[in-house]
Amino acid sequence: MEAATKQFRKRNAILACLQRTHNHPSAEMVYDMLRQEYPDISLATVYRNLARFKSQGLVNSVATVGGAERFDAVMAPHVHFICTGCDAVMDLPQMELPQSLRAEAERTSGCCVQDCRLTFTGLCERCKTRNP
Amino acid sequence: MEAATKQFRKRNAILACLQRTHNHPSAEMVYDMLRQEYPDISLATVYRNLARFKSQGLVNSVATVGGAERFDAVMAPHVHFICTGCDAVMDLPQMELPQSLRAEAERTSGCCVQDCRLTFTGLCERCKTRNP
DNA sequence: GTCTGTGCAAATTGTTTGCACGCAA
């Protein structure tokens, strides 16, 4: 990491963490992951930067699971699956999100549609076998 | 209201409130609406009964908007629109939710899909004209 | 010197819980 980025080291680390991971972490999960490399990082810094990224359009909030907001750095609309057994949030990359949906929503509702989200809930493969 | 229901008067009122309104209220919104008829109702009672309804499959949580969970007594999967300007949550009844999606999700993911939710965000008609 | 990013602790907010009371079976 170059010297010039020292000022933004933690901010960059938070964004990089979101871009690197695919588990759609909560603020606390990001905090826990970064604590290894930045032992003095504060949870408030994570929250502050997540809010900033969101308002900049760098990060989306995917859902709130078990009371905690979950974040995603993949901005292209895609399909998610949330496991009610283990609170995992994952992508369903095989599934296409029909482009026509957004236009159709805008036409039938008269609203200005900015985002579209298709989310399934249920039990993931692991929880499926554990729970009867 | 018959005498027999006195025991469940508030519980019934909470459910009826959800079934009657279409604004997908939060616990606090339900509380405020019921306070007119039941001035001594408690927010804890609303939360307790909402949790009960949810576990009984009588009520779904649609989304959490501005930190507060929003509820819906319409259990059939349907499409929602959330306005980021005024935090309104509304139905898009004109839009069909393709039945095939759930099966496709189950097939491609290997998960056990229990629920499907299609949600658009943006600005409603009123906020659209207010915000530039 | 000014501005910005941050740690820390306190505050805020949505939600849950423990306890006591009152009514129904």
Next chain:
DNA sequence: TTGCGTGCAAACAATTTGCACAGAC
């Protein structure tokens, strides 16, 4: 007399905010 629904207040958990400090410009 046992159980359930409730109000109230306290507890909790996720998130936000005020303040002081350090480093970048």
